[in-house]
Amino acid sequence: MPVTPLDPKTALIVIDLQKGVPAVALESFGAIVERTVELARAFRQRGLPVVLVNVTGAAPGRTDAGPFTLPTSPDWADLVPELEQQPSDLTITKQRVGAFLGTSLDSDLRERGVTQIVLTGVATGRGVEATARSAHDLGYNITFAVDAMTDRDPDTHRYWVERIFPSIGETGTTGDIIALLNCEARA
Secondary structure, three states: OOOOOOOOEEEEEEHHHHHHHHHOOOOOEEEEHHHHHHHHHHHHHHHOEEEEEEEEEOOOOOOOOOOOOOOOOOOOOOEEEEHHOOOEEEEEEEOOOOOOOOHHHHHHHHHHHHHHHHHHHOOHHHHHHHHHHHHHOOOOEEOOOOOOEEEOOOHHHHHHHHHHHHHHOOEHHHHHHHHHHHHHHOO
């Protein structure tokens, strides 16, 4: 479903744009950060919430893939400085794939009257998807900034963007979302 007007209380949620992520070989990481910065600036200009999410641990439990190995550099979980973190930004640190489970994200958004979220970040088929599923279950309207997210595998990214995300929200580009924000600022 293409992007329609945003709710008056929409939050930008940025998933795992942190220093340790480029180390896991995401070729398009720089472009994803640039587009997310554009969105964050637009949201901040309009006084809308910006939520910066980082991951510092892995969920418990066994998988066939074995334990999830986290980077070892001391600053791997730090948000990338290009995000220009502001005191007004909400910071959520998670130890799960999605940003809602085990964090205060839902209550923080509800406290601010948020009814819709715009999602960016990495990885499309992990952190972004898990956050979106929880948001959908919790009743939020969801917009995916599809050119501001990526995955290790381009086919995985394309699958989620083309096949799954349209069934739980709206999809559009950074430009589409900023154009909507600009229209609503003039109204």
